[in-house]
Amino acid sequence: MKSTKYVVTSQDSDVLPSDIALRIYELGRDINVKETCFGVIIDGEEEDISATVEDLRKMDETNIFIKDRGFSPGDPRRCRGHRGGGARPGFYMMEHESEILPLISRGLASEARGEDPPSGVETKRRPTLEDLEAMINEEFS
Amino acid sequence: MVKVMVYPPTSMILADLVERKGHEALVVSKEVRKKVDTPGLDSPPLNMTTEDPKKGLKYAAVDVPSGVRGRMALLGPMIEEAEAAIVIKGDDCTLGCTGCARTNELARFLLKTKRIPLLELEYPEDEVEAKRFVFKIREFLEGLS
Numbered sequence: 699m700k701s702t703k704y705v706v707t708s709q710d711s712d713v714l715p716s717d718i719a720l721r722i723y724e725l726g727r728d729i730n731v732k733e734t735c736f737g738v739i740i741d742g743e744e745e746d747i748s749a750t751v752e753d754l755r756k757m758d759e760t761n762i763f764i765k766d767r768g769f770s771p772g773d774p775r776r777c778r779g780h781r782g783g784g785a786r787p788g789f790y791m792m793e794h795e796s797e798i799l800p801l802i803s804r805g806l807a808s809e810a811r812g813e814d815p816p817s818g819v820e821t822k823r824r825p826t827l828e829d830l831e832a833m834i835n836e837e838f839s
Numbered sequence: 840m841v842k843v844m845v846y847p848p849t850s851m852i853l854a855d856l857v858e859r860k861g862h863e864a865l866v867v868s869k870e871v872r873k874k875v876d877t878p879g880l881d882s883p884p885l886n887m888t889t890e891d892p893k894k895g896l897k898y899a900a901v902d903v904p905s906g907v908r909g910r911m912a913l914l915g916p917m918i919e920e921a922e923a924a925i926v927i928k929g930d931d932c933t934l935g936c937t938g939c940a941r942t943n944e945l946a947r948f949l950l951k952t953k954r955i956p957l958l959e960l961e962y963p964e965d966e967v968e969a970k971r972f973v974f975k976i977r978e979f980l981e982g983l984s
Contacts, residue, residue, distance in 0.1 A: 700872075700876060706851060764851075764858070765868070766866055768867075768869070768871025769871070787935055789935070790934040791847065795850065795852050798969075801966055801968075801969035802972070802973065804966055805966075805969040805972060808970050808973070815970040815973075816970065819967050821965050821968045
């Protein structure tokens with residue numbers, strides 16, 4: 699059975715999509731590779747893809763993230779070239795998660811070093827709409 | 840290996856963390872793949888067939904919008920298959936095809952009432968939270984096997 703996966707690199711990573719593509723060519727498996735700005739899309743038989751995924755993770759354990767994709771690269775139902783441009787469906791989720799990837803990478807790196815998560819440390823949260831409203835009322839009323 | 844449903848079902852972060860620990864992540868793209876690969880079931884540009892909203896009737900009433908039933912036709916079988924679940928709280932993270940609030944409510948409700956091991960989290964906003972996020976998921980997944 700065919701399988702397609704996204705290989706996405708975190709912003710903290712030194713690995714470029716072209717490095718991943720080269721590594722896949724070196725492995726010599728029968729896999730289609732499409733380079734993108736966020737990583738690569740790989741498409742091939744399920745066994746080849748799972749073996750390749752294991753090899754790719756070793757390039758940068760904490761900064762490479764892998765996700766399944768329903769459609770093959772270039773499928774006319776998803777390919778922007780066939781649909782007249784615009785973001786493809788699914789891009790927004792990936793864009794949202796890409797912003798968090800460096801944080802997750804640091805979490806994974808800390809886990810790999812065997813560190814426990816810091817307890818009792820306050821986290822920095824963005825103010826909510828209600829907080830902002832209260833701040834504005836306090837400042838301007 | 841345990842089948843772990845991740846919610847949002849398109850989440851790359853959750854699916855990746857689950858598969859790193861050797862479990863199977865149930866994600867919507869695998870369900871879509873089955874449709875894409877089945878000959879004769881689909882014709883471009885559609886990936887839902889007229890049969891799908893009918894399948895969704897098992898989970899939502901007929902007067903519920905067809906969008907909810909169509910989504911449930913994909914998500915429902917995944918929820919039935921799930922042996923554990925990791926769910927992100929809040930709707931800020933449900934974007935694109937998962938941006939249907941009613942479907943999200945129903946899917947989260949079905950996962951909660953299924954009585955399977957369930958981990959509810961929020962996406963991290965800083966490094967400390969991210970460390971706790973990864974730690975909690977690792978602890979949860981290790982407890983499953």
